[in-house]
Amino acid sequence: MNKCKRSLRLIATVAIASIAGFQAKAQQSVDLIMDNFTSSVISQTNVQLSNIAIRSAMRNANAKKAVRGSASAPVTKVNLAYTPTKDLQDRTFQxxxxxxxTxxxxxxxxxxNALGAGRASYDQLFGQMVKESxxxxxxxxxxxxxxxxIAYAIVNNVTDQSSITPAMDxxxxxQTATLLNKNTALTSPTAVAQxxxxxxxxxVVLYLGWQSTLKNGQFAQFRSNIDQQFKGMGFDLSKVSLTAQGFKKKA
Incomplete structure (x- = not known):
């Protein structure tokens, strides 16, 4: 059992470490830092966009720029809602x-053992996690x-999860929807779903790692790992507060 718990901690770290890092300037606003972070996640989280979809997205973006003739043209809203197929969920897990x-x-x-056949799927667990919001x-x-x-709660050691209200959620x-709407790689419904x-x-993996390390006394190291991983992606979660307006820089 302890071996399994240690592995869950490693899973969470590996899952986040699969996103390559970049540096953010200290004076950047929270919105700009999140914008950079979002672009990094979209481009580097192993989202399998087809070349055709990418080329189509780029053509659409270029066509809009040509028509508008200005970089300040309004951003077309992307439908961020989707209906996942079992095939997509199975492929994502596998x-x-x-x-x-490897x-x-x-x-x-x-x-x-935690999420495979015969267990609650990550989709079911995620649904339970966001239900209250x-x-x-x-x-x-x-x-x-x-x-x-979840990463914010880990890094800031939020012990009372009820302090994060549905309004904050x-x-x-x-806030994340605004940032995702800016990214031209998400013009395809397939890309959004992936x-x-x-x-x-x-x-879900990050949450499982968090809960297991709280129980087995390894939270301090886990917290440090997650803190460093996000800093490596240009997002210092210890310097922001989660409010009813989203993430804001701490005073």
């Missing part, structure tokens, strides 16, 4: 397990908001 097998066989086994589970902005919120979801499912799975 891709993570396969990736983990790095840590125990971690891959722990994922299968009233947010739609099958929405890429909800998935990203949940992923960020919704504000963070609106991003949403991968972030849902990462949010």
């Amino acid at each position: 891709e993570l397990v396969t990736k983990l097998k 790095r840590d066989a125990n971690a891959a086994s722990a994922v299968n 009233g947010l739609p589970a099958n929405n890429a902005a909800t998935a990203m908001a949940a992923y960020l919120e 919704k504000a963070l979801q609106r 991003l949403g499912e991968q972030l849902k799975l990462q949010a």
Whole structure:
């Protein structure tokens, strides 16, 4: 059992570490830091966009720029809601397990034990996690908001989870929706669904790692790992507060 718990901690770290890092300037606003972070996640979280979809997105973006003739043209809203197929969810799960097998066989086994056949799926667990907030589970902005919120709670050692209110959940979801709407790689419904499912799975894995380390006395190291991982992605979660307006820089 302890071996399984240690593996869950490793799973969470590996899942986040799969996103390559970048540096953010200290004077950047929270919105700009989140914008950079979002672009990094979309481009580097192993979202399998087809070349055709990417080329189509770029053509659409270029055509809009040509018509508008200005970089300040309004951003077309993307439908961030989607209906996931079982095939997509199975592929999302298996891709993570396969990736983990090459790095840590125990971690891959722990994922299968926690979320594999005969267990509650990551989709079911994610639905339970966001139910109280009233947010739609099958929405890429909800998935990203949940992923960020769990990481925020870990880094800031939020012991009273009820202190994060549904109003805060919704504000963070609106914040992430605004950022996702700016990204031209998400003009395809397929891309939105793939991003949403991968972030849902990462949010669940991160939550499982958090809860297991709280129980086995390894939270301090886990917290430090997550803090460093997000700093490596240009997002210092210790310097922001989650409010009814979303993330704001601490005074």
